[in-house]
Amino acid sequence: MYKITIADVAELTEEVIKVEFASTIPQNADARSSAIGATLTIVGRVAYDADKPFMKDSTKAIAGWSMVKPDSADTYKTVSVVFDHTGLTRSYELSHAFVVSFHEQFEDQNGFFELVVRQKKDRLDGVKVE
Numbered sequence: 001m002y003k004i005t006i007a008d009v010a011e012l013t014e015e016v017i018k019v020e021f022a023s024t025i026p027q028n029a030d031a032r033s034s035a036i037g038a039t040l041t042i043v044g045r046v047a048y049d050a051d052k053p054f055m056k057d058s059t060k061a062i063a064g065w066s067m068v069k070p071d072s073a074d075t076y077k078t079v080s081v082v083f084d085h086t087g088l089t090r091s092y093e094l095s096h097a098f099v100v101s102f103h104e105q106f107e108d109q110n111g112f113f114e115l116v117v118r119q120k121k122d123r124l125d126g127v128k129v130e
Contacts, residue, residue: 046111066102095126
């Protein structure tokens with residue numbers, strides 16, 4: 001259903017619960033603003049099944065990316081999402097995405113994560129929705 005690729009960080013193809021795309025401007029704008037934000041929120045499970053170690057490793061790599069300093073060459077990555085279900089295909093790509101937040105939560109043997117990424121403001125023309 002989902003294929004999520006974060007360049008040089010991770011590829012997620014299973015255990016993704018939902019993806020949200022939002023295009024926003026400041027709430028106090030009285031006219032169309034140039035302060036447009038493009039944000040992806042990705043929510044999924046952290047699987048510890050011995051047959052699926054990639055999710056454990058992928059979320060560990062994402063956690064590392066979330067702590068990169070802003071002056072690092074690794075701050076901005078291309079993030080692409082493809083959703084394909086019963087004939088409906090939607091894809092999103094942020095060419096210069098940075099991590100707004102990353103959360104992991106564990107309850108008993110279940111783990112969940114939420115990754116929020118946003119396109120760099122001066123690279124808004126690098127956002128693709130198809």
